[in-house]
Amino acid sequence: MTTDDSATDNILSEFPTPVQDSLTQIWEAVPPPRRSELQPILNQLPSSSLDPLKRILDFVLEQYKPVFGSKQRIAIVGPANVGKSTLYNKLITHKEDRAEVGPVPGTTRQNQAADTGLFVVVDTPGADAVGEVGQQERAIAFQAARQADFLVVMFGATRGVRQHERELFDALVALDKPFVVLLNKMDLIGKKDRQAVLASAASNLGLLPSQVIDTVAIDGTHVERVLLAIVKSDPELLAAIAEAYPEYRLKLCWQRIVPAASAAGVVGLIPLPLVDLLPLLGIQTGLVLSIARVDGFKITAARAKELIATFGIGMIGRTVYGQLSKVLGVPGWVLSASIAASTTVVIGYTAILWFSREERPSQQALRRMVTEVSVHLRDNLTGLGRKRPDRITLRRRISQALQLSLIHI
Numbered sequence: 385m386t387t388d389d390s391a392t393d394n395i396l397s398e399f400p401t402p403v404q405d406s407l408t409q410i411w412e413a414v415p416p417p418r419r420s421e422l423q424p425i426l427n428q429l430p431s432s433s434l435d436p437l438k439r440i441l442d443f444v445l446e447q448y449k450p451v452f453g454s455k456q457r458i459a460i461v462g463p464a465n466v467g468k469s470t471l472y473n474k475l476i477t478h479k480e481d482r483a484e485v486g487p488v489p490g491t492t493r494q495n496q497a498a499d500t501g502l503f504v505v506v507d508t509p510g511a512d513a514v515g516e517v518g519q520q521e522r523a524i525a526f527q528a529a530r531q532a533d534f535l536v537v538m539f540g541a542t543r544g545v546r547q548h549e550r551e552l553f554d555a556l557v558a559l560d561k562p563f564v565v566l567l568n569k570m571d572l573i574g575k576k577d578r579q580a581v582l583a584s585a586a587s588n589l590g591l592l593p594s595q596v597i598d599t600v601a602i603d604g605t606h607v608e609r610v611l612l613a614i615v616k617s618d619p620e621l622l623a624a625i626a627e628a629y630p631e632y633r634l635k636l637c638w639q640r641i642v643p644a645a646s647a648a649g650v651v652g653l654i655p656l657p658l659v660d661l662l663p664l665l666g667i668q669t670g671l672v673l674s675i676a677r678v679d680g681f682k683i684t685a686a687r688a689k690e691l692i693a694t695f696g697i698g699m700i701g702r703t704v705y706g707q708l709s710k711v712l713g714v715p716g717w718v719l720s721a722s723i724a725a726s727t728t729v730v731i732g733y734t735a736i737l738w739f740s741r742e743e744r745p746s747q748q749a750l751r752r753m754v755t756e757v758s759v760h761l762r763d764n765l766t767g768l769g770r771k772r773p774d775r776i777t778l779r780r781r782i783s784q785a786l787q788l789s790l791i792h793i
Contacts (some may be wrong), residue, residue, distance in 0.1 A: 458505045472496070652720040726758040
């Protein structure tokens with residue numbers, strides 16, 4: 385390490401060689417003028433103590449962040465015994481970082497952090513406990529929340545959201561951090577009751593059901609939605625997350641496809657030739673770009689449009705539209721919305737194959753997929769009646785139909 389004084393070298397010499405090397409790189413990232421300002425302070429510090437190094441790092445890391453970038457800090461917060469540690473264990477990449485889990489509230493007493501390589505995830509104690517110990521744990525949890533860049537706020541499905549949990553949520557929101565809300569342990573709720581439980585929890589939090597993610601952390605159900613929420617706060621993480629969590633890659637793509645197809649369906653309410661609609665092409669281009677990003681490719685919008693044209697799915701959509709329009713009694717807006725959404729779904733699926741395997745389905749296979757998805761959506765949308773619905777209702781209906789679809793394309 386080259387410095388104007390030996391004070392820094394004396395302090396660093398107390399650390400193992402790998403640590404010295406890392407700290408040297410950080411130190412050298414500090415502009416020389418700032419190093420000169422720090423040097424007199426170092427001269428007065430006893431080299432036998434490690435405490436001065438903490439002061440050095442606090443100073444140097446402020447310079448280090450803009451040079452090398454910094455990792456997002458994700459804090460998982462919420463009431464006790466809702467599955468925070470289980471989700472934490474799903475996100476970590478090293479077994480030695482695992483948190484202890486158990487059915488008894490209060491298993492987690494302190495914040496526990498682990499570097500996943502992409503972001504730092506922090507498990508926290510229950511923030512709703514009462515009594516002296518409970519207040520201490522709440523303070524510990526809120527300390528992590530204040531230091532975080534993003535909050536994963538978790539509640540339990542079996543007990544819902546009560547008044548004191550709403551107060552906890554409001555206090556977390558007041559920290560003014562980007563956040564996502566989870567309702568965990570949905571596997572313990574009967575299938576026919578899940579939508580009602582989700583709606584009730586969302587209402588008690590002052591949210592819409594679409595703003596709450598139903599999860600089963602123990603088996604990873606809908607964890608990909610949590611990852612996508614994190615990505616929205618830092619889009620550059622998308623490709624890295626897909627690489628680090630390959631088991632969620634397809635789900636990450638699918639979660640990009642569903643909202644794009646729902647938006648396309650709204651555009652499809654306009655009775656014009658589908659592939660000529662600029663808004664529709666814009667939606668589909670954005671979808672191809674995002675799927676390319678999941679697989680680590682950075683392509684231009686022009687290249688994405690070229691791929692869409694190469695796939696030939698727009699022409700297939702016109703053909704399927706002509707076939708399905710022969711069925712009597714189906715409102716024209718239903719067919720338009722169904723075709724717009726289905727062609728977007730299939731473009732997304734084809735893009736997944738193209739970027740992940742460099743494969744492209746045959747025109748016959750693409751026609752079959754467009755037809756199957758169109759018929760599935762047509763049958764779902766027909767239930768809305770002959771009158772055109774508002775855009776919000778239509779998007780929600782298409783999204784639900786695609787999320788719950790049993791079609792495996």
